[in-house]
Amino acid sequence: MSKQAFKGGIDLHQDTALHLRGIDNYKQVENIQPKKVYIPVQQHIGKPAEVIVSVSEKVFLGQPIAKMDDGLGADVHASISGRIIGIEEIDQGQGDEMTCVIIENDFREQPRVVHHETIEELTPEMIVERVEKAGVVGLGGATFPSHVKLNPKEEIHTCIFNGAECEPLLMADAALMATQGEKLINGCILVLKAVEAKEGIIAIEDDKQEAIEVMRELCQDIPKLSVVEVPSVYPQGSTEMLFKTIIGEEAPADGSTRDLGYLIINVATTVAVYEAIDPGVPLSHRICSVVGDVMEQKNVYFPIGTSIEDMIAFCGGFDGKPSKIITGGFMMGKTVDTMAASLTKSANGLIVINEIHDEDSTPSPCILCARCVEVCPIGLLPHQLEKSYLKENWERLEKLYVDSCINCGCCTYICPARRHLAEHIVAGQQIIKERQA
Numbered sequence: 001m002s003k004q005a006f007k008g009g010i011d012l013h014q015d016t017a018l019h020l021r022g023i024d025n026y027k028q029v030e031n032i033q034p035k036k037v038y039i040p041v042q043q044h045i046g047k048p049a050e051v052i053v054s055v056s057e058k059v060f061l062g063q064p065i066a067k068m069d070d071g072l073g074a075d076v077h078a079s080i081s082g083r084i085i086g087i088e089e090i091d092q093g094q095g096d097e098m099t100c101v102i103i104e105n106d107f108r109e110q111p112r113v114v115h116h117e118t119i120e121e122l123t124p125e126m127i128v129e130r131v132e133k134a135g136v137v138g139l140g141g142a143t144f145p146s147h148v149k150l151n152p153k154e155e156i157h158t159c160i161f162n163g164a165e166c167e168p169l170l171m172a173d174a175a176l177m178a179t180q181g182e183k184l185i186n187g188c189i190l191v192l193k194a195v196e197a198k199e200g201i202i203a204i205e206d207d208k209q210e211a212i213e214v215m216r217e218l219c220q221d222i223p224k225l226s227v228v229e230v231p232s233v234y235p236q237g238s239t240e241m242l243f244k245t246i247i248g249e250e251a252p253a254d255g256s257t258r259d260l261g262y263l264i265i266n267v268a269t270t271v272a273v274y275e276a277i278d279p280g281v282p283l284s285h286r287i288c289s290v291v292g293d294v295m296e297q298k299n300v301y302f303p304i305g306t307s308i309e310d311m312i313a314f315c316g317g318f319d320g321k322p323s324k325i326i327t328g329g330f331m332m333g334k335t336v337d338t339m340a341a342s343l344t345k346s347a348n349g350l351i352v353i354n355e356i357h358d359e360d361s362t363p364s365p366c367i368l369c370a371r372c373v374e375v376c377p378i379g380l381l382p383h384q385l386e387k388s389y390l391k392e393n394w395e396r397l398e399k400l401y402v403d404s405c406i407n408c409g410c411c412t413y414i415c416p417a418r419r420h421l422a423e424h425i426v427a428g429q430q431i432i433k434e435r436q437a
Contacts, residue, residue, distance in 0.1 A: 005245035008377040009233045010410050012168040013207070017357065018330065026171035027178050027210075027285055029299045032314045033107060037079055038090055038100045038307030039065065043344040047070030049103060056204065057084045057326065060112055062282045064135075065101050074133040074145045079284040080104040085098030092360070093308075093327075093336025119189055119277070123151075127194040132376045134276030135285045140237070140266035141345045146273060149265065154258040156195040160246060161188055163204040163211065163267040164237035168348040169418055173267050174289040175299045177204065181218045184267055186382040187274035188225055194273075195263055200225045202267070203242055205232040207429035213365055218434050233338030234331060235408040239264050242375055253404060258318060268348070293354035309339035311350055320354030327351075332410040344412060364417045372411035372421055378404050382411035382421045389428035394435060397428050405429060 011017060042048035048421040049066035053059060066076040078101075101358050111132035117126075132147035140162060158166050162186075165173040177184060188200045200400040202219070204212050205228040230236055241263065242253045257264055272283045284304055288311070291297045294406045295316030300313065308325060312318065327341070329349050343350065372382040381400060388397040402425060411421040 003410060005231075006241050006249065006377050007379065007411065008230065008375045009235060009241070010375055010413060011232075012234050013232065015168065018168045019385065022169050023171050023297045024288075024301060026175050026215060026299055029175050029179065029301050030299045030307060032303075032311065033080075034104065034303065034310040035105055035308050036085070037103050037105070037303055038340075038342045039076060039079060039305035040090075040092065040098045040100050040342055040344055041066040041076050042073075042098060042345065043076060043304070044137045044145055045073075046074075046145065048099060049073055049076050051087055051099065052290060053101065054082055054181055055084050055087060056170075057382060058082070059103060060083060061109055062112060062284055063283075072145060072148065073149075074137050075133065075282070076101075076412045077135055077282040077284050079305050080101055080105045081108050083165050091338050093341035094334060103305070111137065115308045119186065119193065121195065122190070122277065123194060123294060124194045125183045127190055127273075130280070131194075131273055131276050132284040134272070136269065136272045136276055137274060137345050138266055139268035139286060139345060139348065141332065141346055141348065145316060146265075146269055150191065150194040150196060150262075150273070152258050152263060154256075156197045156258065156263045157199065157261040158263075159188070159191055159195065159197045160262060160264045161202045162237060162239075162242055162264055162387040163202055163208075163215075163268055165191065165208070166205060166232065166234045166241055167333075167349065168234070168239035169291040169330055169351060170240055170289045172289045172299055172348045174211050175287055176268055176271060177208070178214055180271060181214045183271045183274050184215070185218050185225065186221065186278070187270035187272075189222075190273055190277060191263075191265060191270055192224065197263065198224060201209070201246060202227045203230050203246055204228075205230055205236060209231040223280075224352055233411065235336065235377060238377070238405060238406050238408060239247070245385070270403055271386050283345060285410075286347070288350055290315045290350045292352040293357060294320065294352050295319050304343070304345055306343050308336065308340065308341050308343065308350065310358045312352065318352060318354065320356055322352055323355045323358035324353040325351070326353070331405060331413065361420075363419050366417055366419055369416060371414045371416065375410040375414045377408060379405060381407060382425060383419070385428060386419060386424045389431075394432060402428050402432055
């Protein structure tokens with residue numbers, strides 16, 4: 001598909017400042033082995049997992065260190081082998097402390113690998129059970145527990161494997177598809193089997209031609225899998241936009257694409273599903289694009305719980321005096337105010353912006369230019385939503401469908417008055433959610 005299927009959005013390829021600071025050799029993925037990791041027990045939607053290890057205990061790579069008893073969540077595993085030297089509350093850079101298990105690396109890399117049955121021998125129930133034991137969550141940023149997603153109440157006929165990776169600068173999923181395509185294909189087959197779907201579509205943005213070629217070649221002899229090119233327009237990778245582009249329908253405003261028989265899952269998550277089965281290892285590592293104002297921009301395969309400080313040092317340190325550090329994407333990521341914060345399962349990107357490149361974000365009055373309305377992919381009125389939030393007009397905020405905002409940040413990015421639109425809209429969403437509880 002070459003034609004954009006949804007209104008709004010932004011072609012971020014036009015931003016020369018962003019383009020010039022991307023990764024040159026994105027397929028080269030380097031491994032980091034930090035001396036210590038600081039693993040938070042909550043890296044998922046839902047309540048924190050309960051720590052099941054103690055200080056001074058030796059652990060192996062992949063050993064469960066925090067488990068969920070019930071409710072929505074995911075188990076947490078040791079990402080290195082070594083000795084536990086602390087269980088502490090550590091500031092995660094956004095005004096909140098979180099319980100972290102601190103492991104000192106013995107550099108022996110002693111995983112306990114369990115080889116399970118072949119894909120043909122596995123039942124859907126077995127796949128879901130092993131994904132749950134592996135602590136797999138959505139690696140596109142949502143961190144929704146994957147064992148829940150792979151056990152839907154709805155009848156699924158089609159799975160869409162999301163390889164759009166529309167955030168500028170990030171190339172973690174592109175590297176994964178270009179270098180680990182066979183794992184992805186096997187993961188797709190497992191996901192299809194788990195939800196008993198008949199068809200799978202791998203969606204990749206059209207600026208990632210190398211990944212497209214690799215995946216198309218691998219899909220040649222698999223009739224139920226196909227590759228679809230989608231326009232590289234932000235926020236193409238969101239569930240709502242990707243569904244509209246591929247299927248041509250709107251995702252239900254008060255429901256899910258699953259209600260229509262479609263399950264959408266990230267490609268990195270899909271590889272983690274495969275690895276949970278073969279060789280049978282839990283989610284303990286992932287790829288992160290370290291970009292922006294660092295001396296060496298690169299894709300890094302890191303153990304969960306690596307500190308931001310260690311990751312930046314691995315990339316040669318800062319290029320210039322840092323002004324902002326963002327975990328996740330440039331558009332939807334979160335700024336952190338401490339280098340001690342941990343990189344978690346959701347960390348597909350780490351972005352540094354120095355004082356030279358950091359633009360003044362002091363807001364001025366709205367000039368009613370309507371640019372935020374033009375780029376909103378959901379068709380909302382961002383300036384009116386912000387106005388209602390600032391005036392604490394909660395009833396009007398609800399009437400303007402604040403709960404439909406996907407927090408893509410297009411409105412803030414395009415605003416000539418530098419209004420903090422997305423930030424205020426998300427704050428308004430939280431207030432409405434609390435009022436409805």
